[in-house]
Amino acid sequence: MAPNTENRLHETLQKNGQSILREWIAQQSKTSGRPMSASQEKQLEGECREFLSVFGQAIQTGADDISRPEWKGARDFLTQLSASRARAGATPIQTAMFIFALKDPLFAGIRENEGDSKALAEAIWRTTLLVDRLGLFTMEAFQKTREEVIARQQQELLELSTPVVRLWENVLALPLIGTLDSARTQVVMQNLLEAIVQTRSDIAVIDITGVPTVDTLVAQHLLKTVAAARLMGADCIISGIRPQIAQTIIHLGVNLEDVTTKATLADAFAVALKRTGFAVTRETRSNGNAG
Amino acid sequence: MEAQQSEMHEIRTSQDIVSVRQAVRRCAVEIGFNLVDQTKIVTASSELARNTLDHGGGGTATVETVQNGSRSGLRVVFEDWGPGIPDIAQALTDGFTSGSGMGLGLGGAKRLSNEFDIESAPGKGTRVTILRWRGL
Amino acid sequence: MERIPILKMGEFLLVTIQVDMHDRLALTLQDDLTEQIVKWRARGVLIDISALEMVDSFIGRMLSNIANMARLLDAQTVVVGMQPSVAITLVELGMPMKGIRTALDVEKGMHTLRIYLANNGRNRDGDGSTTV
Numbered sequence: 258m259a260p261n262t263e264n265r266l267h268e269t270l271q272k273n274g275q276s277i278l279r280e281w282i283a284q285q286s287k288t289s290g291r292p293m294s295a296s297q298e299k300q301l302e303g304e305c306r307e308f309l310s311v312f313g314q315a316i317q318t319g320a321d322d323i324s325r326p327e328w329k330g331a332r333d334f335l336t337q338l339s340a341s342r343a344r345a346g347a348t349p350i351q352t353a354m355f356i357f358a359l360k361d362p363l364f365a366g367i368r369e370n371e372g373d374s375k376a377l378a379e380a381i382w383r384t385t386l387l388v389d390r391l392g393l394f395t396m397e398a399f400q401k402t403r404e405e406v407i408a409r410q411q412q413e414l415l416e417l418s419t420p421v422v423r424l425w426e427n428v429l430a431l432p433l434i435g436t437l438d439s440a441r442t443q444v445v446m447q448n449l450l451e452a453i454v455q456t457r458s459d460i461a462v463i464d465i466t467g468v469p470t471v472d473t474l475v476a477q478h479l480l481k482t483v484a485a486a487r488l489m490g491a492d493c494i495i496s497g498i499r500p501q502i503a504q505t506i507i508h509l510g511v512n513l514e515d516v517t518t519k520a521t522l523a524d525a526f527a528v529a530l531k532r533t534g535f536a537v538t539r540e541t542r543s544n545g546n547a548g
Numbered sequence: 549m550e551a552q553q554s555e556m557h558e559i560r561t562s563q564d565i566v567s568v569r570q571a572v573r574r575c576a577v578e579i580g581f582n583l584v585d586q587t588k589i590v591t592a593s594s595e596l597a598r599n600t601l602d603h604g605g606g607g608t609a610t611v612e613t614v615q616n617g618s619r620s621g622l623r624v625v626f627e628d629w630g631p632g633i634p635d636i637a638q639a640l641t642d643g644f645t646s647g648s649g650m651g652l653g654l655g656g657a658k659r660l661s662n663e664f665d666i667e668s669a670p671g672k673g674t675r676v677t678i679l680r681w682r683g684l
Numbered sequence: 685m686e687r688i689p690i691l692k693m694g695e696f697l698l699v700t701i702q703v704d705m706h707d708r709l710a711l712t713l714q715d716d717l718t719e720q721i722v723k724w725r726a727r728g729v730l731i732d733i734s735a736l737e738m739v740d741s742f743i744g745r746m747l748s749n750i751a752n753m754a755r756l757l758d759a760q761t762v763v764v765g766m767q768p769s770v771a772i773t774l775v776e777l778g779m780p781m782k783g784i785r786t787a788l789d790v791e792k793g794m795h796t797l798r799i800y801l802a803n804n805g806r807n808r809d810g811d812g813s814t815t816v
Contacts, residue, residue: 401618443772447584450768457788481775488771490764490787490796562707569704569738587738587769591777594740656741656777 265367265380267316273366274309280362281305288354304355308334321383323390335391336398343402352399356392360385415444421452427459428529429491430522434467442478446485453491459533461486462525466497476511483516492532494518496525551612551623559626560606565597568609572624575611579620581682589622589680592657596626596676599653604628604674614679621662621681629673636666688713690720696728696797697721697759698790702735710746717750721757728797729754730790734765744779751784760800761785764793 270277282305286293293301311330318327335356342352367380419441422430429452431445449461463482468475483493496519498506506513519525530537553575557568572593576586593609600607607628614621633639640655654676658664661678668674686709691698697720699713717729731747733739739747751761762785766774774781787793 404618443584446772446775447768450771453788454768457792459792485768485771485775488766488774488781488786489768490789490792566704566706573737584769584772587773588776590738591740591773594738594742595777598740598742653741656779659776659778660773 265370265376266363266384267313269363269366269370270309270313270316272370274313277359277362277366278302278305278309280365281359284358284361285354288358289351304338308338308355321387323387323394331391332394335395339395339399340402343399344406349396349399353392353396356388356395360388363388415441416448419445419448421448421461423452423456423458424462424526425530425533425535427457427533428526429453429456429458429461430464430526431461432464432467432522436470437465437468437475437478439474439478442481445478446482449482449486450489453486453489459491460494460529461491462494462496462522462529464497464522464525465495465502466499466522468497471502471505473509473511476506476509476513480511480513480516492517494525494528496520496522551614554610554612556608556610558606559597559600559609559628562601565594565601568597568611569594571609571611572622575613576622576680579613579622579682581622581680585680585683588660589624589678592660592678592680593624595653595657596624596678599676600626600628600674604630606630607673616681619681621679623677623679626676627673628675632670632672632674633666633668634670636668687716690716692720692724692726693730693794695724695726695801696730696794697724697726698730698732700732700735704738705743707742710743714746714750714753718753718757721754721759726759727801728794729759729761730793730797731761731763732765732790733763733770734767734789736770737767739766739770739774739779741777741779744774744781747784748781755783760797762787762793762796764789 282298282301285301286298308331311334315323315328315331320327322328323332338355339352363384364381367384368377418434419431422432424430429449431449433445435441437445452458453461463479465471465479471479479495483495486493494517495513498518498520517525517528519528527537555571555575557571558564559568569590573586573590576589581589597609600609605628607626607630610625610627612623612625614623640658654666657676657678660680662681663677663679665677666675668676686703688699688701688703688705688709691700697717699717701713703709705713720726721729729750731750736743747761747763754761764787766786785796787796
């Protein structure tokens with residue numbers, strides 16, 4: 258970039274800073290669609306002031322490649338801004354408008370100070386490129402944060418959908434609902450093993466009533482989970498084996514020899530109690546009611 | 549995908565296998581891997597380092613942090629100038645032997661990694677690359 | 685040379701592995717253990733791996749070897765204290781770990797050993813009990 262254009266832009270910012278700031282804020286209010294509250298306006302003003310400051314510093318150095326270290330301050334500010342807006346649920350356009358709305362005010366300022374029409378055109382052209390690049394950078398940062406939010410929400414959903422329940426002393430239950438893919442299996446194993454450590458359980462009942470299909474992969478994931486629990490000293494019982502699943506398992510040739518399986522969670526619970534040395538007895542009522 | 553940090557370790561003795569494990573663990577912690585992911589790449593590295601020593605006659609392990617967009621990952625490259633592997637497909641199938649074969653080394657390392665690559669030919673040495681991306 | 689200490693606890697031996705083992709140490713442990721099992725006529729061996737942050741196929745084979753050798757000497761082995769991340773990794777690695785009993789901790793491990801011994805008496809004293 259020609260040295261005098263930076264100085265021009267920088268000079269413009271110095272001389273017309275206040276009016277540029279006002280115009281910029283006004284542009285953003287206009288495009289935001291609804292009126293801003295006093296505190297929102299105040300916050301926006303703070304953000305704009307800060308950006309103009311780092312922007313001015315970067316302009317002063319003369320670098321026009323925004324990936325260079327001179328632009329780090331501006332980049333960091335924009336990254337933070339778009340991240341917080343993404344988290345707050347703003348749209349990409351709203352967030353990018355922060356930068357793009359700066360164009361007109363800057364042009365106005367340059368026009369006021371620039372005399373020569375050729376130099377004017379150059380200055381405006383260069384400013385356009387700069388603002389466009391910053392705008393694109395802002396959108397990219399926004400996108401990244403959005404993706405991180407979505408990924409985190411997916412993970413939370415995954416963890417919430419695999420609860421481990423303490424059925425009795427030393428007996429855990431793991432009711433699986435939905436498909437058991439490899440990502441889910443990792444979460445299942447982690448939750449189950451953590452629970453085994455915390456509760457010092459000897460038996461885990463894995464109920465697959467809520468698992469719609471059991472194919473070779475699902476069976477492998479189940480076997481992995483059983484193997485992992487066993488390494489922690491806990492035996493597993495798989496319950497909820499529906500007739501169709503029983504057939505599928507035999508057809509697939511999956512080896513469930515080492516694992517106890519039961520049709521219902523209730524049956525599995527009974528076995529678990531017995532194995533851990535508990536017995537359930539029915540008390541006979543002696544208060545006169547028909548029993 | 550560019551490598552950002554890179555450190556090379558020699559594998560000449562069984563103590564070096566421990567050093568490689570510790571280096572991989574350190575780097576995995578630095579880039580923020582969760583405990584399970586750390587353990588997986590450290591274990592895969594241990595397997596491959598052992599292969600490099602036992603079957604490759606010694607070699608090197610290069611630990612690199614990589615970046616792909618917003619994802620960070622850890623890549624470890626094992627190289628030796630040993631006899632090479634005549635049948636890679638066969639070597640990748642598990643053979644849990646008591647020491648003469650490669651046992652679980654290659655197949656195991658592959659299962660424990662997100663990405664796995666191997667180049668080897670008789671007389672040309674072996675190069676195995678494993679990569680794990682940082683999870684959530 | 686460093687050695688992993690072996691503690692005698694009644695009829696059992698307790699080994700706590702706390703260091704990142706290199707090969708020679710592992711081999712020395714196997715030798716020491718077999719010696720001690722015979723010396724004390726131990727019926728059970730507890731191997732505490734709660735401090736191990738990684739178990740690879742080498743360590744897995746070592747544990748298998750120990751279990752097999754101990755069995756020949758009429759002693760049962762229980763590996764205790766595996767960390768969850770290590771268990772998950774071992775399963776992913778595909779390490780079979782067959783013939784190795786495991787328990788959550790030393791207490792449960794001893795409980796397991798006592799139950800096993802109660803059901804399977806000593807077989808070399810000709811006292812009529814059977815071993816599995």
